[in-house]
Amino acid sequence: MQSRTIYQYAVLACLLTAAVFAVSCKKHLVSLNENPNGANPSTTNPSFVLSTVLTETGRAYVDLGFNDLAGVMQHTQKDGWVGSHNEYDWGGSNSWSGYYDILRNNQLVYEKAVESGFELHQGVSLVMKSMLFGLITDLWGDAPYTHALKGDKEGDENARPPLDPQETIYMGILADLEKANELLSKPKNEYTSPIDAVDVYYQGEPSKWRKMANSLALRYYMRLAEKLPAVAKAGIEKIVAGPDQYPIITSAAEDAAMPFIGTSDADSWPTNSTYDRDNGSRYRRIKMCNTLVNSLQALNDPRLSVWARKVECFLLVDPSKPTGTGTIYKAVDTIVAGEPRKVRYISPDVLASKGLTLADINQDENYVGIPPALVGPAVYNLSNDAAQASTNTHVSWLSSIYAEPKGPLLKARLISAAEVHFILAEAAGIKGWAAGNAEAHYKAGIQASFAAWGVSDKYNAYINSPAVAFQNTQQQIIEQKWIAAWSAATEAWFDYKRTGFPVLTAGPNAKGPAVPVRFYYMLDERNLNKANIDAAAAKLETTGFSAYGANGPQNSPWSKPWVLQGTGKPW
Numbered sequence: 001m002q003s004r005t006i007y008q009y010a011v012l013a014c015l016l017t018a019a020v021f022a023v024s025c026k027k028h029l030v031s032l033n034e035n036p037n038g039a040n041p042s043t044t045n046p047s048f049v050l051s052t053v054l055t056e057t058g059r060a061y062v063d064l065g066f067n068d069l070a071g072v073m074q075h076t077q078k079d080g081w082v083g084s085h086n087e088y089d090w091g092g093s094n095s096w097s098g099y100y101d102i103l104r105n106n107q108l109v110y111e112k113a114v115e116s117g118f119e120l121h122q123g124v125s126l127v128m129k130s131m132l133f134g135l136i137t138d139l140w141g142d143a144p145y146t147h148a149l150k151g152d153k154e155g156d157e158n159a160r161p162p163l164d165p166q167e168t169i170y171m172g173i174l175a176d177l178e179k180a181n182e183l184l185s186k187p188k189n190e191y192t193s194p195i196d197a198v199d200v201y202y203q204g205e206p207s208k209w210r211k212m213a214n215s216l217a218l219r220y221y222m223r224l225a226e227k228l229p230a231v232a233k234a235g236i237e238k239i240v241a242g243p244d245q246y247p248i249i250t251s252a253a254e255d256a257a258m259p260f261i262g263t264s265d266a267d268s269w270p271t272n273s274t275y276d277r278d279n280g281s282r283y284r285r286i287k288m289c290n291t292l293v294n295s296l297q298a299l300n301d302p303r304l305s306v307w308a309r310k311v312e313c314f315l316l317v318d319p320s321k322p323t324g325t326g327t328i329y330k331a332v333d334t335i336v337a338g339e340p341r342k343v344r345y346i347s348p349d350v351l352a353s354k355g356l357t358l359a360d361i362n363q364d365e366n367y368v369g370i371p372p373a374l375v376g377p378a379v380y381n382l383s384n385d386a387a388q389a390s391t392n393t394h395v396s397w398l399s400s401i402y403a404e405p406k407g408p409l410l411k412a413r414l415i416s417a418a419e420v421h422f423i424l425a426e427a428a429g430i431k432g433w434a435a436g437n438a439e440a441h442y443k444a445g446i447q448a449s450f451a452a453w454g455v456s457d458k459y460n461a462y463i464n465s466p467a468v469a470f471q472n473t474q475q476q477i478i479e480q481k482w483i484a485a486w487s488a489a490t491e492a493w494f495d496y497k498r499t500g501f502p503v504l505t506a507g508p509n510a511k512g513p514a515v516p517v518r519f520y521y522m523l524d525e526r527n528l529n530k531a532n533i534d535a536a537a538a539k540l541e542t543t544g545f546s547a548y549g550a551n552g553p554q555n556s557p558w559s560k561p562w563v564l565q566g567t568g569k570p571w
Contacts, residue, residue, distance in 0.1 A: 047121070047197070049108050053109060054199065056105075057102055057131070058200065058414070060099065061412050062270060073482065073496065075492075076286050076287065077289045077371075077373075077377060079388070080281065081388060086377065087510050090520055092549070094522060096143070107149045109125045118191075120195060124180075127180050127184075127212055130213075133173055134216070134223075140521060141561030142562070143163055144161040145163075145172060160532060161529070167227075174221070177214070177216055185210060188206050201256050201414075208254055211249045212256045217239060218239060219415065219491075227562070227563050236433055240434065240436060241434065252416065257412065258411060270282070271283040284391065293308070297367060303486070308398060312393035312394075313341075313393040313394060314341065317346045318346070319347070326345055327350050329393075369395065372504075372510070375508060378390040416488075418445045419445075419491060424438075428441065429477070439470040443470070449483070475502075498564070512548035518557055520549070540560060541561075
């Protein structure tokens, strides 16, 4: 009997110990699951997260518009690791995960701002939400929107969200920008929580954020100009008619632009050599594309000398030279227009021995771009170096500023006065909408771009040249807009898809015979959200080029999303 009692106590003691241990473990596990280095959504200050949203968006935008889409839009070409840049070789999958990661942080900012009554944060986060979802739908077409960013909530539609139609996304964006315009309408001193210390775009100035919101609205109204012209017309005319209620960006000083601080690779210009472990390869492998170079030269455009370096050594085919001249690289000193330069003389037999004609090389003394999607771009123009990321002295490298980690011209440019003025020039001159004077906006767009790139002193001579004089054609307006989109070619691609300008020809080694119009839906999403991705892909309009895609004709970069269907654009 006694032993039984002792046994019962022993069992009870064990059970109590286990219970205490379980409670202790539970508390310990909760503690372990709290990331000491991460933001706690329940206690975090939205300003800290907003800083991340702004900087990560800036980096993502410049990485896209200065890298692969600059290749698509033939601003630049690579002569090393060329596939995704020159040839549209995207491996059948383009990830949108990074954009949705930023949107999740932005959603936290918005929710905390609503909870705390911070109207400035709310307005800014709605602007960023609009820009990011606009980017996603412009790149892919239909995309998760209504049920996006809800993976922590119950319901299959949140875990595997359906893809909203493009029209729904665009209209949602415009509604959010209207709300942002209202939230950002107060004087700065009336907002209870300033963002000066974390705002890398506008240093906490609400009036500039308000202008950005309405300028983005102009962008997305114009995006709908071919598909929903009545909506686009009404929206643009509403903004132009009410400058006090809907202020917009009008000068380069108001551009939404993010500088780089250059203290590490993460906060430096993407092609900087300072933090490049591969001996400056990122900078060396990007060269100018002849499509842009030729256009700038035809206009005698001073921005070319800001963006590009003259060739280190130009080619000159000289029939008077002895046979074999130029077989081996030899740079000879010479003078061109009073400037010391170097030239490589070539005898005609050397060209013939390589199976080349004069049409296959470029003898320009100053600027030479690489043609798009060449086979073997590293050896173009009798390069002295056939390696990837070559040191080819016979083509134009980018300006040396792009090898630096930071600088006054090195900025992520999200939306600019130049873009706004060109939108209004097209609206007024081509569409016939009440959007001001088309010629005045055309000139103001060029002037704003010149100011942004530090060549304002050359504006008068340029604008008065016959080649630049206003012709009131969509092609001229969009081509100037394409030039002004240097380092931000993403927007130029979206304009190309809508208008077909500038006229671009895919190169001989491109994955398709025309410039593509969208990104692939990503492989992970196709695997994890197959039914919804398949449904969205089925709504894409297949074209004569769709079969060139690497994931079948439906999910093809040459299949048209809703905003292009029935427009006949860009091809």
